[in-house]
Amino acid sequence: MMPPVARSRLLRLLQLAALGLTLGACSVIGIPDSPLNSLDPKGPFAERIDNLFWPVFWIATGVFVLVEGAVLVAAIVFRDRKDRKEPRQIHGNNKLEILWTVIPAAILASIAVPTFQAVFELTECGEGAYPVEIIGHQWWFEYRYPAESIETANVLVIPAGREVCASMTSEDVIHNYWVPALNGKRYLVPGQTTLLRLQADEPGVYWGQCAEFCGLSHSLMRAQVRAVTEAEFSDWVAAQQAPPATPAEGTPAGAGLEVFLNRGCTQCHNIDTINEIEQGAFNGPDLTHFMDRGVIAGAYKEYSVDNLKTWLANPPKEKPGSYMPNLGLTQQEIDDLAAFLETLT
Amino acid sequence: MTSAAHDEASADGDGGPALEAHHAEHESTGVENRKLAMWAFLSSEFLFFGALITNYLLYSSRDFAQGPTPAQIYDIPFTSVSSFVLLMSSLTMVLAHNAVSRGDQGATRTWLLATAMLGSVFLAGQVFEFTEFITLEGMTLRTNPAASAFYVLTGFHGTHVAIGVIMLLSLFGLSKRLGGLSDKQFLNLELVGLYWHFVDIIWIVIFTVVYLLTAVPGAG
Amino acid sequence: MTAIADRPTTIFRRPTAETGFWSWITSVDHKKVGIMYGYTAFIFFIVGGLEALLLRIHLASAESNFLSAADYNGLFTTHAVTMIFLVVMPMSAAFMNYLIPLMIGARDVAFPRLNALSYWIFLFGGIFLYSGLLFSGITAPTGVAGIPGNLDPTDTRSFGALPDGGWFMYQPNAGADFSPSTSLDFAVIGLQILGIASLISSVNFIVTFFNLRAKGMRLLRVPVFIWMTLVVAFLLLFSLPIIAIALFMVMFDRQFGTLFFDATAGGDPILWQHLFWLFGHPEVYILILPAMGIVSEILPVFSRKPLFGYAAIVFAGAAIGFLGFGVWAHHMFASGITTVAQAGFGLTTMTIAIPTGVKIFNWLGTMWLGRIKLKTPMLFAIGFIAMFTIGGLSGVTHSVVPSDWQQTDTYYIVAHFHYVLFGGSILGIFGGLYYWFPKLTGRMMNDRIGKVHFWLWFIGFNMTFAPMHWLGLQGMIRRTWRYDPSLEFWNQIVSVGAFVIAIGLLVFIYNFWTSKRRGEIAGMDPWDARTLEWAIPNPTPAHNFSVVPTVHTLDDFWHQKYDEDEEGRPVRKKEADDHVAHLGEIGNHPPVPVHLPNPSYFPVVMAAGLPLIGYGIIFHTSALGKALIVVGVLISLVALIGWGAEPLEEPHSPLAGAH
Secondary structure, three states: OOOHHHHHHHHHHHHHHHHHHHHHHHHHHOOOOOOOOOOOOOOHHHHHHHHHHHHHHHHHHHHHHHHHHHHHHHHHHOEOOOOOOOOOOOOOOHHHHHHHHHHHHHHHHHHHHHHHHHHHHHHOOOOOOEEEEEEEEOOEEEEEEOOOOEEEEOEEEEEOOOOEEEEEEEOOOOEEEEOOOOOOOEEEOEOOOEEEEEOOOOOEEEEEEOOOOOOOOHHHOEEEEEEEOHHHHHHHHHHHHOOOOOOOOOOHHHHHHHHHHHOOHHHOOOEOOOEOOOOOOOOOOOOOOHHHOOEEOOOOEEOOHHHHHHHHHOHHHHOOOOOOOOOOOOHHHHHHHHHHHHOOO | OOOHHHHHOOOOOOOOOOOOOOOOOEEOOOOOHHHHHHHHHHHHHHHHHHHHHHHHHHHHOOOOOOOOOHHHHOOHHHHHHHHHHHHHHHHHHHHHHHHHHHOOHHHHHHHHHHHHHHHHHHHHHHHHHHHHHHHHHOOOOOOOHHHHHHHHHHHHHHHHHHHHHHHHHHHHHHHHHHOOOOHHHHHHHHHHHHHHHHHHHHHHHHHHHHHHOOOOOOOO | OOOOOOOOOOOOOOOOOOOOHHHHHOOOOHHHHHHHHHHHHHHHHHHHHHHHHHHHHHHOOOOOOOOOHHHHHHHHHHHHHHHHHHHHHHHHHHHHHHHHHHHHOOOOOOOHHHHHHHHHHHHHHHHHHHHHHHHOOOEOOOOOOOOOOOOOOOOOOOOOOOOOOOOOOOOOOOOOOOOOEOHHHHHHHHHHHHHHHHHHHHHHHHHHHHHOEEEOOOHHHOOHHHHHHHHHHHHHHHHHHHHHHHHHHHHHHHHHOOOOOOHHHOOOHHHHHHHHHHHHHHHHHHHHHHHHHHHHHHHHHHHOOOOOOHHHHHHHHHHHHHHHHHOHHHHOOOOOOOHHHHHHHHHHHHHOHHHHHHHHHHHHHHHOOOOEOOOHHHHHHHHHHHHHHHHHHHHHHHHOHHHHHHHOOEHHHHHHHHHHHHHHHHHHHHHHHHHHHHHHHOEOOOHHHHHHHHHHHHHHHHHHHHHHHHHHHOOOEOOOOOOOHHHHHHHHHHHHHHHHHHHHHHHHHHHHHHHHHHOOEOOOOOOOOOOHHHHOOOOOOOOOOOOOOEOOOOOHHHHHHEEEOOOOOEEEOOOHHHHHHHHHHHHHOOOOOEEOOOOOOHHHHHHHHHHHHHHHHHOOOOHHHHHHHHHHHHHHHHHHHHHHHOOOOOOOOOEEOOO
8 A cells, every 4th residue: 555665654654753852761761869759658658659651551551652753644644745646635534533532541541440449548658557646837848756745846757667647737838748759739729738658668868848839939849858767766755755955054065045035036936945836827846856867957958067157147048938037147157057956966 | 582693683782892884693593692692601700600609618617716707797688688688689680681581671771760769679688687797796707717707708799780880870871861762772772681680690509508508506 | 662863972073094003003904904914913913923932042061150049940930921912913913813704705804903903902901001111110019018028139130020930820929929029010011912902803803703604604614724723713712711800819819918829827828730731731722723733724735635534624623612611721741630630630641642632643634645735834744743643652651640740840841832833833823824825915935935934943943942851851951040950962953943943033033024015926726725705816905805705625626626537636627727727807896896994993992991000000009000990991991982972884995896
């Protein structure tokens, strides 16, 4: 049916397409691993999702090759040439049309069934899941452990190998919580509670982020989940429940405590036994065990003395719209304050 | 009464560009352009009010820190009377339409005016009701989301009624000035009639669903 | 019936200009209205494109300070609002306005003055929206002091007060408490005004479709493009009221302190999302269906074969429109809606892929076994099929609900919708521009330069948006001022691609400009086409048809030129060339003079009242604001009354062909 010239052209075309696809695939694979890679599951829920995604992806790729191939073939093989006759004025073909309605429907049905199974299985928290609460603020995550009366921020410490059930809400606008290695994302809605299941197979650090546009510093609102062994978790809980050390007077840390008490910090930051306040909507993170976290500024920056001092010098410059104002601290005050914060292990 | 043939004539100026020197026929539904347009517009308005009513129903089923909610303070007997008034205005509208079909311009004017008056009485009732809610019961736009939903819903409906009253009075005034309504204006009266009946139907839905079905027993 | 005559009751003398500036301001001719829509939308396209380029310059580095966070948020919001409401929708309106009467054999739409009104409301609404830039620093009356936080004095807005809540304006972030700047009020009210324009258009097109088709043009002889405009008109008719309510609710929250979306008072932020997406999803079909219609017109002409499965394509379009109202919460899979809701919407979303697939396969069937002329319009149509397929396939992956929990709010979604909106709508629209250019101007666009444009866009577009798929899967979230440095390389590729697109657009502008002045004269029927609009001269005469046609079949014009042999292949009739020439002759010289609808001042005047009301509402706490509301209402009211009193036709209306 197809003239030989067209057939060899077609073959060459298919070879080109295959090459292009291979190159494309290589380039995809050759992408450096980002900390928020959603294709590298590290827990059962993310893995379940991953197992759904890849078959669908390959089906889609198959359809892609078929359709785009047909487009290319049609455009090239049926291109007008001097010897080409006028084409038969075909109006349709009932059999074909039914086929290409029914076959996609069947493919979609085959995707639908596992999809629905997964939705129902992934939404409700399991029995015996460890309860935590995640509360969204502009632009940091607050974490509470109701069973242990712990309030912390920026880093969610969880026991590895155990399901964690996060009840989530927000104190201001809609945020969402996304740790790609552990599960999909879920909104944090003010006035409502949503649930997210988290479980890490192995101890490690898993990065996350708020992905729901929430204002000026939306892109700087990060999350870190630190999964630890059961023993480490018990130790951590105990450490969190213990009061902080009181810095000695006359030391830089002692001077820093004075700065903390007198320069307005007490309005927003709870530190057990030093400044007990209620966590309100526009307050800042609990600082009782600040040094445990290793991150600052809504988990956006790694902890280092320099980063901390830069932050203290001018928070709105680091995080546009920050509710922590520029307090106009002197360099001495900043140094002392940093020294004080360093004692909050 | 006007048939599809009028669609082609430029005399009734129904908006169809019958610009051909001789009238070639179109494929047409047989419904005049402007009437079809009004039907399309009204179908859109159904969704407009549907969204408002749904919104109210959503909030009426919730509890709020600050009250009262509308369901707690409805005066059903009062609203029943004003609903009846609006319902009667649909009757007078039909009578106006009837009169103009018969060619009785005087009766048309009477019934048009009656419809406008009844609509105005309804509006006055709304104003009275809102005043009571605000001053006596202390429920304003800002009391709680259910209150916001209630006022916005009934406020939009009232605005629609007011626009209808203006249109009715315009037809009345036109008839008075020109000695009666022409063929072209006959269609306009039909259109206003359609609009008016729509506004009434929406009120029936609102009264049933928003007032009667959500009213807390013992309210009013 | 009584014999009461209509006394002329015009308020003042009608405009009479037939050429020049005033003829455009007062025109009610669907062709002029369509052209105005087109040029205005094109200017907004350039504006939206510049916004995109600024964003991409910023995003070329992971920790850039090229734009402040405030500017960045404003630019991505405005880019989206511009492209959706001020480019793709009015571009589609341009085609619909220009072509509907021509393709159904009518002399104008059902309501020419309403048609003009739609355009002027669109223009003034768009200007109103952007005018918010001039009012930075002004706060909505119900904002709460101290929110949202502090800015460093060096962190300034370079672009004044762009609306910055995202085009979807999720509450309460885009409410008065957290976005107190008036910029969002301009967006909210601006969109409200634009919605009125679209609603009026939709009513106009519905009545035109049902009542103004030429004799013999039964429903299943109507061109696919026209069918798609009907579906779009119904989508608009039923989705616009919902967004109107939602916008009113936000406006009342922001201006008057109602509590619809105030979570602290018991309001429901998710309600906003439901209302928005109940509009927002039909909206995306409003954006794609006209382009699908254009492609359905181009493919048969350049394959020299009828559209494969015409009825199926029509029904599939209607099915997509209908089903489009049942999928909205697929934008909300991660928002905390119930499991059952997620499953249900996942199912409906998968279902909508079926009629979409039918269309793609039928288009392929049109090309298959054809005699394909690879002219520029055809390249764009083929490009549409190829790119839209990719966007559609990524859409299917979104419908896998748990997978969407990973994909939503990432660049994977950005990739999807740009493939369908740029690779789909924009490519379709530009294909239509090349195809129908002769009707507008009587000349052909340069085909070689057109091909350069196409390939620049094809390469640039894929460079820009293909990497976004894996950027999203690698965790790059949407609306993100900063991102992880490991993703910088591919972001740079994306940014380069954006500039390639920009160069392609410059090539198009050059081609359009020079072809308009010096392009090859098109003559009659330059493409050997199939539908009625090509049975009249190029450029289109003012009166459209000298003699209103009678239609005997689908693709009636083609069948006037061609018979079919025993194999079903077309054979050009002996008299075809003479027939076409005769059509050209009579097309420019109507045997009987044709009355045209009179121009009118009232559409532009009435439209002018609306932005004044808008300004008044935003500044309603001041006396000036209250006065503006009154003035705006009065202007529109007076225009309305004058309009009502003005007959469509005067005794001395302009005549076509009288000289």
